Amino acid sequence: MHIEEKPPGTPPFETPFAWIGGEEKVKTLVERFYDLMDIEPAYTALRAAHGSELVRARQHLFWFLCGWLGGPQHYTERFGHPKLRLRHMPFVIGILERDQWLACMDQAMGESGVDEALRARLRESFFQTADWMRNAPG
Numbered sequence: 001m002h003i004e005e006k007p008p009g010t011p012p013f014e015t016p017f018a019w020i021g022g023e024e025k026v027k028t029l030v031e032r033f034y035d036l037m038d039i040e041p042a043y044t045a046l047r048a049a050h051g052s053e054l055v056r057a058r059q060h061l062f063w064f065l066c067g068w069l070g071g072p073q074h075y076t077e078r079f080g081h082p083k084l085r086l087r088h089m090p091f092v093i094g095i096l097e098r099d100q101w102l103a104c105m106d107q108a109m110g111e112s113g114v115d116e117a118l119r120a121r122l123r124e125s126f127f128q129t130a131d132w133m134r135n136a137p138g
Contacts, residue, residue, distance in 0.1 A: 014070070015069060015071065017071030023071065026066050029065070034054045034058050042100065045096050045100055046097055046104060049091050049092065085132065092136045093133050093135050096138065098130045098131060098134055106126075109122065
């Protein structure tokens with residue numbers, strides 16, 4: 001039997017969605033993210049930007065992340081292209097909000113058991129996206 005070896009640095013799964021563990025794990029990550037946003041004083045500005053309830057935000061992020069990670073395209077099937085920057089324009093997103101979002105997501109990844117190698121890759125991708133979403137100075 002011949003086992004084909006992957007080149008060094010190749011992810012162990014076909015998609016980040018498979019690597020993270022599928023829909024159940026994405027749901028766990030999203031739930032922890034919003035729970036942390038609600039309870040951690042370090043994420044006050046981020047939480048304030050989300051309004052009084054988080055049910056819709058939780059669902060939309062779950063749907064979005066499933067597709068963004070290479071899994072089912074729940075978000076685009078319902079709403080079309082995510083148009084992230086356009087959809088977030090009504091919200092002030094500066095460096096503080098970006099950094100709080102990234103810190104909260106990183107904490108959620110750690111606490112929900114995301115593999116360290118995947119977590120590092122996602123941290124980089126999340127930074128690029130979050131920085132691009134900024135629409136306010138500071």
